[in-house]
Amino acid sequence: MxxxxxxxxxxxxxxxxxxxxxxxxxxxxxxxxxxxxxxxxxxxxxxxxxxxxxxxxxxxxxxxxxxxxxxxxxxxxxxxxxxxxxxxxxxxxxxxxxxxxxxxxxxxxxxxxxxxxxxxxxxxxxxxxxxxxxxxxxxxxxxxxxxxxxxxxxxxxxxxxxxxxxxxxxxxxxxxxxxxxxxxxxxxxxxxxxxxxxxxxxxxxxxxxxxxxxxxxxxxxxxxxxxxAHLDGINHLYIDGAADPAKAVELAVNAKMRRTGVCGATETILIDRAYGAPLAIVDALVKAGCEVRGDKGVAALSPHVDTASATDWDTEYLDAIVSIAMVDGLAGALAHIDAHSSRHTDAIVTEDAATAEHFLTGVDSAIVMHNASTQFADGGEFGLGAEIGIATGRLHARGPxxxxxxxxxxxxxxxxxxxxx
Structure with a gap:
C-alpha cells in the first residue's frame, strides 16, 4: 500500500x-x-x-x-x-x-x-x-x-x-x-x-x-x-393540468423519496396552475418525511411548506427536501426547466399525448420522461447493465x-x- x-x-x-x-x-x-x-x-x-x-x-x-x-x-x-x-x-x-x-x-x-x-x-x-x-x-x-x-x-x-x-x-x-x-x-x-x-x-x-x-x-x-462529465442532477417533475391525480402523487413521492441521494432524484416539482389537486401532492410528500419549500402559490396551500429562496431552484439537495413551484401550463414549465435544469433528467406527468410529445421534444436534457419516475435514470434500468456516469453534454455520449x-x-x-x- x-x-x-x-x-x-x-x-x-x-x-x-x-x-x-x-x-x-x-x-x-x-x-x-x-x-x-x-x-x-x-x-x-x-x-x-x-x-x-x-x-x-x-x-x-x-x-x-x-x-x-x-x-x-x-x-x-x-x-x-x-x-x-x-x-x-x-x-x-x-x-x-x-x-x-x-x-x-x-x-x-x-x-x-x-x-x-x-x-x-x-x-x-x-x-x-x-x-x-x-x-x-x-x-x-x-x-x-x-x-x-x-x-x-x-x-x-x-x-x-x-x-x-x-x-x-x-x-x-x-x-x-x-x-x-x-x-x-x-x-x-x-x-x-x-x-x-x-x-x-x-x-x-x-x-x-x-x-x-x-x-x-x-x-x-x-x-x-x-x-x-456532468455536474448536478437538478431534475424536474412537471405535473400537467391533464395529469392523472393518482399517478401524479405516486410519481412525485417515488421520484423524490425512493432514494434521495442518487443523481436521478427529483429536486423540483412544477405544478400546472390548471391541475386540480396540488395539495394532495404536498401532503403526500410531507407524510413521506420530505421537507417542502415552495413559491407563494404552494406556500399558501399548507402550513407545512416553507418559502423557497432564489437559490432553491438551482440546488441539488440529495436529501429529503424538494422545491415546488406553480407554473402556467407547459410553456411555464418549459421556461422554468430551461432556466434551472442541469440537463440531466426531466419528466412530465400527463394523460395528454400531444402535450407529452411537446415536452419530450422541447426539453433539452440528456433524459426526458413521460409518466415515469426520474429515479429510472440509471444505466441498469435502461438495460445497459451498469453505467459509468450520466453525461449531460452533447459531445461523444449523452445520458447513461x-x-x-x-x-x-x-x-x-x-x-x-x-x-x-
Missing part, C-alpha cells in the same frame, strides 16, 4: 504505461474471455463479501465520525443486498453484447472502395470519484467489457471498500488470463495524484469524474485530456454512459488496388 509522500507524477506515469500495455491486450481479447473475467470477478465479490462488508463498515464509521451527510453515507453504504446487486450487475455486463468490432455502417463507393465504421475502445480511461464504492465495480466492469483499461482514483471516504472491491476484480482478470493492470486502483489518497492524472496526456485518453461540484469543476479546469459510450470508431477501407486520379 502506497501512501502520501510519494512522487505522484512517477506513480501515475508508471500506472499509465502499464494500463496502455493492458489496453492493447484487451482491444484484441475475445468477448468470451472478457466475459469470463467479469463472471470470475462477480464470484469473487460474493466469495469475499465478509471482507468487503467489514472494509465498508470501517469506512462508514469513519465517515460518520467525520460528519458525512446522510446522503453521502447512503452513497457510501454497502450491505448484503447492495453487494449482491453489485455482483449481479457485474455479471449482467458480462452477458451484454460486446461493442468492440461492431460495424456501425458500411458504404460501397462508385470506385469500388468499401468503407466501414467499426467500434473500437477508447483506450485508457481515468475515473476520479468520491464516496461511491459501486463506481469501482461499475467502472471496472464496463471498462473491461468495452476493451478499455481503467485507472480508478476513489475518494478517501471509501478507501477500504474500494481496495477490497479492486482485489476481487484483479482476481477475476488473472483467472481469465487477462492482465491485472487492466483495472488499477491508485494506491494513495494524495490529491497530487489527481493532478497527475489530469495531466497524463498520451497515457490516459479520457477522464470521467463522478462527485460533487468541487471535484468536477477542478477536473474540468485542470484537465489536459478530454473529460466526460455504458459499453457503447466507452467506445469510439475508426474507418476501415478495403480496396482492390484503386488509385486516386
Amino acid at each position: 502506497i501512501e502520501k509522500g510519494i512522487d505522484c507524477g512517477s506513480l501515475i506515469r508508471s500506472m499509465g504505461e502499464a494500463a496502455r500495455s493492458a489496453a492493447q491486450v484487451l482491444a484484441g481479447a475475445p468477448s468470451a474471455q472478457k466475459a469470463a473475467a467479469l463472471e470470475a470477478a462477480a464470484a469473487a465479490i460474493l466469495a469475499d463479501r465478509d471482507t468487503i462488508l467489514a472494509a465498508n463498515a470501517e469506512d462508514m464509521a469513519r465517515g460518520a465520525a467525520n460528519g458525512l451527510s446522510p446522503a453521502m453515507l447512503d452513497r457510501l453504504k454497502l450491505d448484503p443486498a447492495r453487494l449482491e446487486a453489485m455482483a449481479a450487475g457485474v455479471e449482467a455486463v458480462a452477458h451484454l453484447r460486446d461493442p468492440v468490432g461492431r460495424i456501425i455502417d458500411e458504404t460501397l463507393r462508385p470506385n469500388g472502395l468499401v468503407l466501414q465504421r467499426v467500434r473500437v475502445p477508447l483506450g485508457v480511461i481515468g475515473i476520479i470519484y468520491e464516496s461511491r464504492p459501486n463506481v469501482t465495480a461499475d467502472a471496472a466492469a464496463l471498462g473491461l467489457m468495452s476493451g478499455n483499461a481503467v485507472i480508478l482514483r476513489g475518494g478517501s471516504e471509501a478507501v477500504h471498500s474500494n481496495r477490497a472491491l479492486h482485489a476481487a476484480f484483479a482476481a477475476g482478470l488473472v483467472a481469465a488470463g487477462l492482465p491485472a493492470d487492466a483495472v488499477q486502483l491508485v494506491p494513495t489518497q494524495d490529491r497530487a495524484a489527481v493532478g497527475a492524472m489530469l495531466r497524463a496526456q498520451g497515457l490516459i485518453d479520457i477522464i470521467i469524474p463522478r462527485g460533487g461540484k468541487g471535484l468536477v469543476a477542478r477536473v474540468q479546469d485542470e484537465a489536459r485530456v478530454p473529460v466526460l 454512459v455504458a459499453l457503447e459510450g466507452l467506445t469510439t470508431y475508426k474507418w476501415q477501407v478495403r480496396g482492390t488496388g484503386q488509385v486516386r486520379p
